Amino acid sequence: MADILRAVKGMNDILPSGVPRTDKLPDSQLWQWFEDTVRSVLGRYGYQNLLTPIVEPTALFVRGLGEVTDIVEKEMYSFVDSMNGDKLTLRPEATAGIVRAMIEHNALYNGPLRLWTVGPMFRHERPQKGRYRQFHQLDVEALGYPGPDVDAEMILMARTLWRELGLVEGRHVRLELNSLGQPEERRAHREALVRHFEQHADTLDADAKRRLHSNPLRILDTKNPHMQAVVENAPRLIDFLGAESLAHFDAVRGVLDAAGLEYRVNTRLVRGMDYYNLTVFEWVTDQLGSQGTVCGGGRYDGLIEQLGGKPAPAVGFGLGIERLLLLIQELGLPVPSRAPQIYAVIPSPAAVPKAMATLESLRAAGVSVLMNAGGGNMKAQFKRADASGARYALIFGDDEVARGEVALKDLRDPAAAQRSLPLGSVAAWAADLRNA
Template sequence: MSQAPDRSPLQAVKGMNDILPPDSARWEWFEDCARRVMQRYRYAAIRTPIVEPTALFVRGIGEVTDIVEKEMYSFEDSMNGDRLTLRPEGTAGVVRAAVEHSLLYDGGKRLYYLGAMFRHERPQKGRYRQFHQVGVEALGFAGPDVDAEVILMCRMLWRELGLVEGRDLWLELNSLGQPAERQLHRAALIEHFERHADLLDADAKRRLHSNPLRILDSKNAAMQPVIEAAPKLADCLGAESLAHFDAVRSMLDAAGLPYRVNPRLVRGLDYYNHTVFEWVSDRFGAPLTVGGGGRYDGLVEQLGGKPAPGVGWGLGVERLLLLLEVAGVVVPPPVPDAYAVLPDAAALPQALPVLEALRALGVSVQMHAAGRDGQGSMKSQFKKADASGARYALVFGADELAQGMVAVKPLRTEGQPVPQELRPIVEAGVWGGELLRS
């Protein structure tokens, strides 16, 4: 006897969320803002696969980082046994694509991406297992001018979104120098923390010899005194690294962008060198990183390409949208230009061609849809037209249709002429701003 099919409701995977209307409109608005900023700086879009070889992130991010050790969604391809991973961040995939397709053969490239990332961590507000990032990668540019450019691009995005740097969030800046300088600092850190091993937690002890720099990023309050007393990387930097950092700072100063130099800022990925930065907000009650990035001059070569410099950043979309909410930024809801009111289904043969002609001209028109009981009263339709936010109702009444015309009724601007935004309606034949010939 066969079992009855299971028809119990299914739910999304924990920490991987549906984005539903009207919230999806906020996402589209944000993405439009981001794309406008990218275009102003002449960054081109790149789209990379969600699934990449696991080795890409082990080599690129670092084998002893939290992401690789604890957070990646990795699995074996059942067809060929390949080890694959859902991408946990965007930079490694972009660099892999640049190497694979020789994007830098004719010079540097400015790129940006928007997309979903995946990390297996405890879900909390603004931090999910499937999350979304917008990021930029400037590949092939070694100068501090491009470091400053990508940082200033963030400021442009904040202003486009309605956030205010200094009030809603601020910039923290540091230099990690070059690999040899980091090795000197690494040795000094190991020596320091070995002398205070009894004060380290289990995580710090595990990292002491594999990645001591990450100990500086610990949030363990009991360890803060020993961390504060640790040797500073700035004391190990040579003239070239200091000159690069000073040049970045002078450009930000010239652009009027304030920042805080944070000597403990290390970021969570192994590929960074020279400039690193984070945008931090205390609008959540405690300082929280909204996004950040830095320079990664060795990553292209590390992933199999010819040596080439790189610098970029990534921002978490969910956390940024949450910041907009707590900062009181009002995202304008999408509204139609006009709402079509139809007395009955008999009007559809005449109404539909008019609506399609208007839509082809770029006018956003929402048509009242019939329910089980028909079109509904004109009064109820006008209520829905008003609730839609439309500025105009297109009324396909019996008298208008008998004359081959449509009444244009202002819903928001009674007695005012048809505005510039509805110029296509004017061009389509509005008579005196009140009638549209069908």
């Protein structure tokens, strides 16, 4: 027998609920509930959905993310198209592709846009709990809006999403906030950082030494415990911010304060991409070990021009779906059941045509129905009905069908009496079942 082919390491199957598996990856029921919640929340804020290709030109990410970033240097899945020699990359993040699409289609011609997308991203890194080589991300962007009001809206919208998912801000997730100022302010801070780290060169690890003159801000994000003291004593970017940058940051904080949202100003908070400016934020948790960030984002006013478009402001965030769903599982939060309302028990093949016609009428009326398929005796079919999680069983027995009826049994209330319903007036009782 041929060897079993398995998924690529770090790229996982999302399976239906009930399929046994040894890992803790979320099943498709949890996944679908999350996506339904996202559509509901973002729709209430006026955000529109879009989809962009999984494969993009490699140059898009080199220009957008910066050559001296871990993503570009180490993590991208890049290849040369054998047909035409184009250099292509499986997208490692969503923002650059969205901006490329907006520029290509002149999408901001008629004014600003609020957008969101969800889909797979790819990074070649060591798979671990909550971090995979193919992962899925929710990406939310507001393009063409310069003010701090939209920055604050993004953060409050994330809070709404947490609440809808059963997460409590301050307990399950916490907000950290910072400002990166503007490029000229960062340049002054950068020079001060380089001087500071040069004075402590013997403390820096190899990664920090490599970044010292190319991207010293990323040294502040180090996890090396031997470097924490020198990082803590490094110059703070917030001390280099001018009046306009501070006013923008204060305005964001003012909205969050008025909304009663607690947060911590983390002056060491940076983002992994070079294109951020002004507001940056992360939602973090203590429940997932070292993988504490569940959502991160901020403002990136220069990226659209950097990728060849007309200058326009922008702000957004990305959310790792696997990591967030793992958090929900770890906390044991309740997830609404997606069980069918009805399980159709059909003991005799002769009843199948009438039964299926009835079930189509029920579905057309908005009732979710799972039909027994493949036969089986009554005992076996009722066992399947119970396992399905359905509230009711509709029993298409030969005697009932001959009388123009179907039997309704409440599977969740053993004391409830079984009753008969007329097959000739499905619409009359379908609404009662739909709302039960």
